[in-house]
Amino acid sequence: MEPRRHLKAKICLVGEAAVGKTSLIRRFVQSQFSDDYLTTIGVKVSKKRLDVAIPEEVEPALLELAVWDVMGQPQFRELLQEAYFAGVSGIIGVADLSRPDTLQALYEWIDRVDRVTSQAPVVIAGNKSDLLQNPHFTEVEVEMEALARSFRAEWRLTSAKTGRNVEQVFQLLGAHIVDRAVKARPSIGIAARGVPKPPATETRPAP
Numbered sequence: 001m002e003p004r005r006h007l008k009a010k011i012c013l014v015g016e017a018a019v020g021k022t023s024l025i026r027r028f029v030q031s032q033f034s035d036d037y038l039t040t041i042g043v044k045v046s047k048k049r050l051d052v053a054i055p056e057e058v059e060p061a062l063l064e065l066a067v068w069d070v071m072g073q074p075q076f077r078e079l080l081q082e083a084y085f086a087g088v089s090g091i092i093g094v095a096d097l098s099r100p101d102t103l104q105a106l107y108e109w110i111d112r113v114d115r116v117t118s119q120a121p122v123v124i125a126g127n128k129s130d131l132l133q134n135p136h137f138t139e140v141e142v143e144m145e146a147l148a149r150s151f152r153a154e155w156r157l158t159s160a161k162t163g164r165n166v167e168q169v170f171q172l173l174g175a176h177i178v179d180r181a182v183k184a185r186p187s188i189g190i191a192a193r194g195v196p197k198p199p200a201t202e203t204r205p206a207p
């Protein structure tokens, strides 16, 4: 049997202040939601392990995610964004569905990450879907679709409050990260795999 692949990835959540980035991370990592509003002022890195299925492989890969929470303070963003985004291999772009301008802002946010990394896979989270009894909802969906298409990304309606699709957006991103890594390096995450065994020769002594 092939050994299980073990990979690590740094991902970040980007988007305007108060769209729900910290809440989504908290929900994903600890499966809880808090209504307290706490402006994030420092870097917070949360870790979580995911099982990611790989087509045609029996064992799912073990993906260890380091989730970097991006600060909301504009003055820090400018200063630290290169450090945040360096080495990122996946992006979750978060918008607040009750504020359509936060969706437009994601073009700029994702572009900023692209300037530091090389086009990491993106998943878009249209968050606070629990608040939607909004007649403009379908309009927002059309915008989400356009945004997602321009980044070749998938998107989901999420709610950090109810938990809707939270696990799924991280799982989708994890699947893209692993798929991309395995395509680039078929032996990734398995140290001994792909190393040819030495040819058996007559002169070799029996072990």
Ligand SMILES: Nc1nc2c(ncn2[C@@H]2O[C@H](COP(=O)(O)OP(=O)(O)O)[C@@H](O)[C@H]2O)c(=O)[nH]1
Binding pocket: 015, 016, 017, 018, 019, 020, 021, 022, 023, 024, 034, 035, 036, 037, 038, 039, 040, 072, 127, 128, 129, 130, 131, 158, 159, 160, 161, 162
């Ligand atoms: N109703 C609702 N409120 C949310 C949701 N996600 C976050 N919030 C609230 O939105 C505010 C900002 O959330 P936060 O996670 O701090 O946003 P961040 O600035 O992007 O990290 C807080 O008051 C959260 O409780 C959601 O899915 N639904």
Ligand SMILES: [Mg+2]
Binding pocket: 021, 022, 023, 038, 039, 040, 069, 070, 071, 072
């Ligand atoms: Mg935050």
